[in-house]
Amino acid sequence: MAITGTAQHQAWRHKTLPPVEQLRPDLWSIPVPIPHNPLRYVSVHAFAVPGGISLLDTGWESEEGWAALTGGLAAIGADVTDVRGVLITHLHFDHLGLAARVRKASGAWVAMHPADAELVVSWNARDGAAAVAAEIEFLVGLGAHRADAVADVGPPEAMERFTRMAAPDRLLADGDLADLPGWALRAVHTPGHTPGHLCFTEERTGLFFSGDHVLPRISPHISTRAEGDDDPLRAFLSSLAAVRGRPATEVLPAHEWRFTGLAERVDELTDHHEQRLAELLAAIHAHPHSTPWDLAAHLTWSRPWSSYERRMRIFAVTETDAHLRLLASRGLVVPSGTTVPTWTAAVR
Ligand SMILES: [Zn+2]
DSSP: OEEOOHHHHHHHHTTSOOOOEEEETTEEEEEEEOTTOTTOEEEEEEEEETTEEEEEOOOOOSHHHHHHHHHHHHHTTOOGGGEEEEEOSOSSHHHHTTHHHHHHHHOOEEEEOHHHHHHHHHHHHSOHHHHHHHHHHHHHTTTOOHHHHHHHHOOHHHHHHHHOOOOOSEEOOTTOBOSOTTOOEEEEEOOSSSTTOEEEEETTTOEEEEETTSOSSSOOOOOOOTTOOSOHHHHHHHHHHHHHTOOOSEEEESSSOOEEOHHHHHHHHHHHHHHHHHHHHHHHHHSOSBOHHHHHHTSOOSSOGGGOOHHHHHHHHHHHHHHHHHHHHTTSEEEEOSSSOEEEEOOO
16 A cells, blocks of 8 residues: 555644645545544545536534635635535535535535435434434443443434434435536445445546545444444445455545555455454353443453443444344354343354
């Protein structure tokens, strides 16, 4: 792998925001900050199209984010009212969050994959208290004490703040060409991080816009959800295998920095999850009949497990659950226990 986004990489080392960059005569990256988050920013990509600009992702919805996005557009000689279309890699708040505001200011269309669109529409329609109750039941079903689940999920206002976002005007399925005149930007469905995650391959230049599917340093969060995903880690690993052989001249991720060496990075991410699966299997051998909640405590994390709480703990437990489901679908573990869901190694 080689780092091509050197200004982005340097900014990460110095814990600053990278500059707006012109990547091609008709393509720019605009960093939009994510407040209080170690990822620090999402890279919004801006494409020149006849009579305006089209965006890939929009950024975390906040006044600071809006100022960065509109300021970035001004820096490249455009205005937010010039935006014609918005492509969305996936429904997370750091990607879709500002889309509603961009659409309101410009009249642009917003496009995403049907699987994520369906979730956004259902989130917008649901009752906040009912959504919180469902999330609590989901965590209790993974072995959480009810009091921990209630504390971790938090109040309905917090959940609504980050799940009410723009429903799309257009849908993009795998293989569809995006409506960006002058570009040959094709959607690549890469489920795993979310059910409808899209990468985009630009067939004229060979650029590969990887969203959160392939990031150069961190591995994207793969988790089960209250809404149910059969086996998101299996989906993610096959989505990785599916993009591995693409002849990408450069990878432009939504976080961190641009790089070359897509296949190498895919192999690293795959190895990371295989190691994690092995670690989890060993934990199940050492602690049979454990719940996902308890097994999470037996894995190594970037910080001491006892310091985990709230969203961090939900991420860790649902990620553990995603690994459990893949071990189960490989026939390596089986559910045990009747009332409390626990796991044990399969008899081979
Ligand atoms: Zn993201």
